[in-house]
Amino acid sequence: MTKFADIKGFVFDLDGVITDTSILHGNAWHQLADSLDIAWSTELGNALKGISRMDSLEMILKAGGKENDFSTAEKEKLATQKNTNYIAEVDKMTPANILPGMKDFLDSLRANGYQLSLASASKNAPRVLGKLELADYFPKVVDPASLTHGKPDPEIYTKGAALLDLKPEQCIGVEDAAAGVAAINAAGETSVGIGNDTELAAADMVFNDTSAVTLANIKAKLDN
Missing domain, CATH: 3.40.50.1000 (HAD superfamily/HAD-like)
Known part of the structure; x- marks a missing residue:
């Protein structure tokens, strides 16, 4: 020992x-959901913890009934948008x-x-x-x-x-x-x-x- x-x-x-950056990730996903007119819930936010970016995106789209509305390339763009949102949240940290x-x-x-x-x-x-x-x-x-x-x-x-x-x-x-x-x-x-x-x-x-x-x-x- x-x-x-x-x-x-x-x-x-x-x-x-x-x-604790999980709050910031939640905020960034919430912003993305809002931009897609997908209703956000605490349950959805909790379900995303520890899940990869693309899997999280799929869960959000599914929650809004939009899982078939976007091409792979468009999904990549949405994931990039989430990351941009996240960086903006990080930049507010002190x-x-x-x-x-x-x-x-x-x-x-x-x-x-x-x-x-x-x-x-x-x-x-x-x-x-x-x-x-x-x-x-x-x-x-x-x-x-x-x-x-x-x-x-x-x-x-x-x-x-x-x-x-x-x-x-x-x-x-x-x-x-x-x-x-x-x-x-x-x-x-x-x-x-x-x-x-x-x-x-x-x-x-x-x-x-x-x-x-x-x-x-x-x-x-x-x-x-």
Whole structure:
């Protein structure tokens, strides 16, 4: 079992850990639905979480009875429009969008000499970090275009450790989703889950929310 003293780096997921962009994706889809005269509902918004862009579009069109109204090329255009909407939402972000306690946690990691990297599948992650004014905390960001497999495959976390020139066992991965925790574990890193104990039962430790994630709490759980 890894001891706290062995840890030299932290590899972070972005969404649900440092900030919550799912709200922004929801807003962007809502705007697209409005432009197509398709009624939006909370249920529809929830159904899109964790679903790919094209599959999300199909669900929205189906909800409005318009699944047969567009050619493949037109659907591509609609998906691009959603992304344009999303970027506009991202550009409204400020440091106020950092989840509770995370800025303090990042400050404490930096003050204690830990290395940090970002393991997000989002192409827009560097832009989000910039808006949150956290870009200089993460000089190392895994390029999603370089990945051949998505989570729960360990590739993104293996690369996150390699960017820091650290062995996996010297790193802690921080995630809010079961697939992400599985990826951290498969990479041979210590997994910190943020969220529901049951959903994230495979994690080495779980905190109910971001404000509970501190170096002291992680040390207590690892060395217990």
